[in-house]
Amino acid sequence: MSCQYFSFAETKMLSLLSLMQSMDMRAQSIFSSVHTYGLYMNFKNFVCNIGEDAELFMALYDPDHSTFISENYLIRWGSNGMPKEIEKLNNLQAVFTDLSSTDLIRPRISLVCQIVRVGHMELKEGKKHTCGLRRPFGVAVMDITDIVHGKVDDEEKQYFIPFQQIAMETYIRQRQLIMSPLITSHVIGENEPLTSVLNKVIAAKEVNHKGQGLWVSLKLLPGDLTQVQKNFSHLVDRSTAIARKMGFPEIILPGDVRNDIYVTLIHGEFDKGKKKTPKNVEVTMSVYDEEGKLQEKAIHPGAGYEGISEYKSVVYYQVKQPCWYETVKVSIAIEEVTRCHIRFTFRHRSSQESRDKSERAFGVAFVKLLNLDGTTLQDGRHDLVVYKGDNKKMEDAKFYLTLPGTKLELEEKELQASKTLTNFAATKDSTKDSFQIATLICSTKLTQNVDLLGLLNWRSNSQNIKHNLKKLMAVDGGEIVKFLQDTLDALFNIMMEMSDNETYDFLVFDALVFIISLIGDIKFQHFNTVLETYIYKHFSATLAYVKLSKVLNFYVANADDSSKTELLFAALKALKYLFRFIIQSRILYLRFYGQSENGDEFNNSIRQLFLAFNMLMDRPLEEAVKIKGAALKYLPSIINDVKLVFDPVELSELFCKFIQSIPDNQLVRQKLNCMTKIVESNLFRQAECRDALLPLLIDQLSGQLDDRSSKPDHEASSQLLSNILEVLDRKDVGPTATHVQQVMERLLRRINRTVIGMSRESPYIGSFVACMIAVLRQMDDSHYSHYINTFKTRQDIIDFLMETFIMFKYLIEKHVYAKDWMVMNMTQNRTFLRAINQFAEVLTKRFMDQKNFELQLWNNYFHLAVEFLTHESLQLETFSQAKRNKIVKKYGDMRKEIGFRIRDMWYNLGPHKMKFIPSMVGHILEVTLTPEVELRKATIPIFFDMMQCEFNFSGNGNFHMFENELITKLDQEVEGGRGDEQYKVLLEKLLLEHCRKHKYLSTSGEIFVLLVSSLLENLLDYRTIIMHDESKENRMSCTVNVLNFYKEKKRQDIFIRYLYKLRDLHRDCENYTEAAYTLLLHAELLQWSDQPCDSQLLQRANYHASTQQELKEKLYQEIISYFDKGKMWEKAIKLSKELAETYESKVFDYEGLGNLLKKRASFYENIIKAMRPQPEYFAVGYYGQGFPSFLRNKIFIYRGKEYERREDFSLRLLTQFPNAEKMTSTTPPGEEIKTSPKQCILAKGRRMIDASPIPVYKAGGQVSAWDSCETRPFPSLTSSSDMQCFTVKPVMSLPPSYKDKPVPEQILNYYRANEVQQFSYSRPFRKGEKDPDNEFATMWIERTTYTTAYTFPGILKWFEVKQISTEEISPLENAIETMELTNERISNCVQQHTWDRSLSVHPLSMLLSGIIDPAVMGGYSNYEKAFFTEKYLQEHPEDQEKIELLKQLIALQMPLLSEGIRIHGEKLTEQLKPLHDRLSSCFRELKEKVEKLYGVITLPPSLTERKQSRAGSMVLPYIMSSTLRRLSITSVSSSVVSSSSNSSDNAPSRPGSDGSILEPLLERRASSGARVEDVPLKEDNENRISKLKRKEWGLSKSQVIAEKAPEPELMSPTRKTQRPKSLQLMDSRLTPFHASSPPPSTPLSPPPLTPKTTRTPSSSSLQTDELTTATVPPPPPPKSSQRNSTEIAPPLPVRREAKVPPPPPPKARKSGILSAEPGSHAGGQTTPPVHVEFQNWPHPVHFPRRALPGHHQVPASSTEALGPARAGEAL
Secondary structure (H helix, E strand, O other): OOOOOOOHHHHHHHHHHHHHHHHOOOOOOOOOOOOOOEEEEEEEEEOOEEEEEEEEEEEEEOOEEEEEEEEHHHEEEOOOOEEEOOHHHEEEEEEEEEHHHHHHHHOOOEEEEEEEEEEEEOOOOOOOEEOOEEEEEEEEEEEEEHOOOOOOOOOOOEEEEEEEEEEEEHHHHHHHHHHHHHOOOOOOOOOOHHHHHHHHHHOOOOOOOOOOOOEEEEEEEEEOHHHHHHOOOOOOOOEEEEEEEEEOOOOOOOOOOOEEEEEEEEEEOOOOOOOOOOOOOOOOOOOOOOOOOOOOOOOOEEEEEEEEEEOOOOOOOOOOOOOOEEEEEEEHHHHHHEEEEEEEEEEEOOOHHHHHHHHOOOEEEEEEEEEOOOOOOOOEEEEOEEEEOOHHHOOOOHHHHHOOOOOHHHHHHHOOOOOOOOOOOOOOOOHEEEEEEEEEEOOOOOOOOOHHHHHHHHHHHHHHHHHHHHHHHHOHHHHHHHHHHHHHHHHHHHHHHHOOOOOHHHHHHHHHHHHHHHHHHHHHHHHHHHHHHHHHHHHOOHHHHHHHHHHHHHHHHOOHHHHHHHHHHHHHHHHHHHHHHHHHHHHHHHHOOOOOOOHHHHHHHHHHHHHHHHHHHHHOOOOOHHHHHHHHHHHHHHHHHOOOOOOOHHHHHHHHHHHHHOOOOOHHHHHHHHHHHHHHHHHOOOHHHHHHHHHHHHHHHHHOOOOOHHHHHHOHHHHHHHOOOOOHOOOOOOOOOHHHHHHHHHHHHHHHHHHHHHOOOOOOOHHHHHHHHHHHHOOOOOHHHHHHOOOHHHHHHHHHHHHHHHHHHHHHOOOOOOOOOHHHHHHHHOOOHHHHHHHHHHHEEEEOOOOOOOOHHHHHHHHHHHHHOOOHHOOOHHHHHHHHHHHHHHHOHHHHHHHHHHHHHHHHOOHHHEEEEEEEEHHHHHOOOOOOOOHHHHHOOOHHHHHHHHHHHHHOOOOOHHHHHHHHHHHHHHHOOOOOOHHHHHHHHHHHHHHHHHOOOOHHHHHHHHHHHHHHHHHHHHHHHHHHHHOOOHHHHHHHHHHHHHHHHHHHHHHHHHHHHHHHHHOOOOOOOHHHHHHHHHHHOHHHHHEOOOOHHHOOOOOOOOOOOHHHHHHHHHHHHHHHHOOOOHHHHHHHHHHHHHHOOOOOOHHHHHHHHHHHHHHHHHHHHHHOOOOOEEEEEEEOOOOOOOOOEEEEEEOOOOOOOOOHHHHHHHHHHOOOOEEEOOOOHHHHHHOOEEEEEEEOOOOOOOOOOOOOOOOEEEEEOOOOOOOOOOOOOOOOOOOOEEEEEEEEOOOOHHHHOOOOOOHHHHHHHEEEEEEEEEEEOOOOOOOOOOOOEEEEEEEEEEEEEEEEEEOOOOOEEEEEEEEEHHHHHHHHHHHHHHHHHHHHHHHHHHHOOOOOHHHHHHHHHHHHHHHHOOOOHHHHHOOOHHHHHHHHHHHHHHHHHEEEEEOOOOHHHHHHHHHHHHHHHHOOHHHHHHHHHHHHHHHHHHHHHHHOOOOOOOOOOOOOOOOOOOOOOOOOHHHHHHHHHHHHHHHHHHHHHHHHOOOOOOOOOOOOOOOOOEEEEOOOOOOOOOOOHHHHHHHHHHHHOOHHOOOOOHHHHHHHOOOOOOOOOOEEEEOOOOOOOOOOOOOOOOOOOOOOOOOOOOOOOOOOOOOOOOOOHOOOOOOOOOOOOOOOOOOOOOOOHOOOOOOOEEEOOOOOOOOOOOOOOOOOOOOOOOOOOOOOOOOOOOEEOOOOOOOOEEEOOOOEEOOOOOOOHHHHHOOOOOOOOOO
């Protein structure tokens, strides 16, 4: 094949990596594999008040053992606060190297710094005093444990190390004399040992550093010095000082030559002699040879500086026993060590310079570096003898070297009674002086071991050879590796030169084994190369092989000797290097002497050795099991060496016999590992050796992978198999075809079954899959053919193919390798593809004909092929372009290859195709959905072939099975994320082309294709919204679209599935009513019968029902619960009745019936008593191609949420469609807008004035919102840049059984907002010329009615508008409607108080006041001027009857008001008496005028009689019999008006509906210059606040009724014009308050009246917006009334700043008289109400500007008493 493959070595490596990745291993740090470390330190600064030069000695310190870990790093600091060497400024860096892992696990490690002052004895001394003295000054300590442990790693961070000063001894003594009790324990004296000082500072919690200290940065670096310099070259360079560890690192490198002697001055004791005070002793240290010659620069006080010749110690002032603890390094040449010694001279230093010059050394001490026996000075402490005498003799090395240097030597000489001190004897005083040092030697060339030295010098002491050989085993390994070559030379020289004595052979053999084992230790592992270098370049013993093999054979042959067991075990561990010595010796022999007759002797020794091993392995397991395991582990290590001098084929046979000598089931893992090492050797790479070894290896693996194997070792087996296949994959190992065939025949199927039997979590599955891939890759076409032919029967072939197909499918599904391991996954895919194609040929050749056709086998093939094609690693479009190109270049697009093969195999099926329909439809669909154009074009026609096949062979003449299956699978696949618009287009195009060419499928096929295309469109929209749109509403719309499709196709299973998706969406949004209607669709599919419940009807796990009746019962219970949550108790009652019938007469579940009836009773009670807000309805249209298809160019009616106002709804839309544009034109959008890619908003009306923009959809398109809005088409109005959306009002459809019956208002309220399908929108417009005196005559109403596709509420909160109709209402008809509503309201209120005498009187007070007062002021005159004239009758003779009806309605208002006044008088309180008197007076005047003009109407007794109260009930308003015909037409609309929200009532569908009975829809001019544009927005905000507070109101008995009946009103005009003289109009807005009585804390106390003042119109003094003065001259009144406006009772209005009105009652939604908000006036700016507050009244009241009779302004509290039919109708 053209694709390149990775070598099996790479494949094996990748599989091993996979194995490691699958193991749950704890994360290890980067340091886990490192054994040597360095600590990098960057010295930043040193701040200390010294005034003199200083030396800083920094080192690593272990406080727990009080020992220094490293040598010192020296910094010389100048008195100017900078380094002495200016070039080191900002370049003071050091690395403390050779730290081992044991150092890093110390519990505590500190970085310490000793500060030594260089100057005078005391700081205050002057020029005449001695300078240059080294004096102790202080220390600084920092705990670096976290840094060393790797917990902190920040090389940029600077650490501050505080400075602790040391006090002089004299200072301490003086302080003790003066104020002993004040001396604290933390004062540190200069004579304390340095370790004690450091430990004290470490133990101290705080250091009073006063800002003095050093700044450093630290970082732990893994690796030895060479690695650190390489890996961290940015930190460590040539200028970096290297401070080595005082000792060897954990691993000693062969090239690491070191010869360091560390000398520490510990302490001394010196007699003061003739002085009164102790001496100030200074020790001078230097190195001399035996001739007395000074060794220049041999002493190194610290890293960072070159060596010095003399080192002067610190001087302690007047201290008898100074403790220095100063460590220096002595570094001299190896050859000079034997001749050198260290000399110490002692001198008193005076603080006076003159005296100091005369001081001479008073003593001397020395120590030799080499002992008399030739070993180096031992590590540890040494007490030196201090000699005194003549200075000249003290400086003569030849003289004092004859004396003992240490007290130990002195004691030894005294024991020998030596007299050597005659001329230089210690004086009586000198014996009191003492001096102690400590030494530590770190040298790779010097030894301190006597035994090792004796072995190296064996010739000079031959009688101790045995002793030295035995003692060698006890010598420290570090000493041996330092002299490795010398030691090995000595051993082999002894073996060769002492050949006569076999005892030496065994001793040398054991010593050699010990050294080899020593080098195997991790500490000395780097010396392996040294050992190998010695073997191949320095080893020269030509006959050593004879003796070594002889001893080895002896040990193996006598393995049963327990005394030899440990020796043999050690020898086996060292077998590799032992044989290298043996083979190298044999090679040297052959090189020098050629092939000799003893060649057979050598070969026989090898054969004899293997024979001994075979006999050893054949022994029982419990005997020498340790030796057996070692033999299996180490014997293969000799192969590559032995084959150099031994026949490889014979060696292969010897190893085969060795393996076969091991009993079965014994040491299985060790045996497999042994074979693995054999395969890894060069032996297996030779073809003739493989011929001998491979059958044995295959046989052993076959036994391990056998199905009957009880405990197969998968790890070792996979490793062995991997190595075999790796070798067979090489190109340099000779012919391998035969060997691959052997592996294939014996192991391929066993490997397959092993993989099948493994779990995905097995750590070895990756290795076995890699082995299987390797076998398949190495098989060529002939191997495949041969392998199939090896099966004896046809069934065997079927079984093998079934196993293979299932295994391939499993491996593809389960992702054996990590998803991001692209190389391995693509290698697997390419190998599987080739194998699948090979096996497909077998299917075609052997299992195609009718006789041999195997359906299940073909099924498995198709399933495997489809699974392969859809595997995520092959989906190129998910990768980056670069990665995609790389894959295509190397492997090609394997999807196309397998896809074309699937197509060919399908067409090859011929008559068998019908057996795969419909089961294969889903799989072919998966193939066609692959986003590859050529593949789609090649495979989509298979669908037509399936249609054709079923049409021809099913016998039904259709393809219903295919159709149903395709729809089902298409739904699943698209919902799962597959498919796109291009696929829809291509599918439709190709299938239509094929169908139209077919004789019989042209019609039905085309219908089906278009159906599928439509389904795809809906599904793609659904998926897009679900995946990318967070809007729940859009998700619901898409879900319903898909739902409708499946309902039409009668696919109940999918239909129900989407039903529950819709239910879940509603439940998430708390749309419980819609959720109930959604579930009801499921319930309607079920019957009340015992028919079994199909699985497709059970779509939720929480439903467990065996019959449809059980399921339907559970559904009804849930639906009723949702209706209850949604406060749709009427629907819940209806369902409960149906369920109760079942309980009572079918299942006889009386207990359940009882519970159900209790619930139903609560529902009835809730209907009457519970608060139930009515929703708003909004009309929205979407235009433009940017919207999804389910919204595009359509109009919808939306049902708002509880208490959701227009502004909230607009905001909610805005979040969905933030990028929509706004349309300024109100005309219906044309095709240009509908087809544009944009989104716009169209607000219904002629001009958009002062409103908020409607939110629209994101992608471009247009939203048109038709609300019940008022637009102002008058010339004086101006447009603003904003938009306004409006509500529509539902048209109530009252059940016939309720009409003309005393139905409680609470029951009617349900039908005002529910079970509605029509919605109206009204807008005023003018016909004819404008009448400046009375505009009612030309003001018409255009009422648009929208009919939706479904009734509200339903499965959505919005439905599409299916029909739109428009009608015009004349001014007269509008006036009639207005009067009817007003009378209905009065009648309602009267009957409320008649039925329930406990109601509060305040709402009635405000209602009467709001109607009577404006009417008295001449409001009816507008009707008279507009309609009751001869001119109007002449122009409109057809309106005669309507005019009479209007007059009757005006007359009817009088008895209603009279009854209201009567009831008001009965409930009168003392506080309301002035108001009642005034109302009575005004009413008499009004009644007299109306009865005179329009006649007298008397109320029937049924309205006025006292009735027995039914709590919470409220009947329909009583209407005169003369208007019964009219009410039969308008009562429904009236109810609707009263029930709908502020919505369309905000727009003046009837003049005067905003507070004046006959308020004309005309332009206004402000009576003052004040602007009022901002007031509506403010009032709108106030209403929003009050609306939110409604839920908090309690429900008293009276409130239940009072919250039921407010009626909507039309809004007031939006801009002011000059009022005609006969009429002054004002905008009105009342703030309602509680219907219950005011609290006792605010009693109603009426203010005094002023009856003599001249009365002006009720609002004349309140008509300005600013409310700043009461002296604004009012316009001329329509009538000359003598009452003052202050007589408007209750109490006098007091002008104050307008306050936020209190919230309306819960059911009283926004109304015309209560709001002049933007949402209420489509057409412009409004005149705000005058805000006044009655003294001692709990809430402010908003009085209108002007009102007319018939539709009166009502006080705020009256709107509460009117019930839930909108407070806005309280006119």
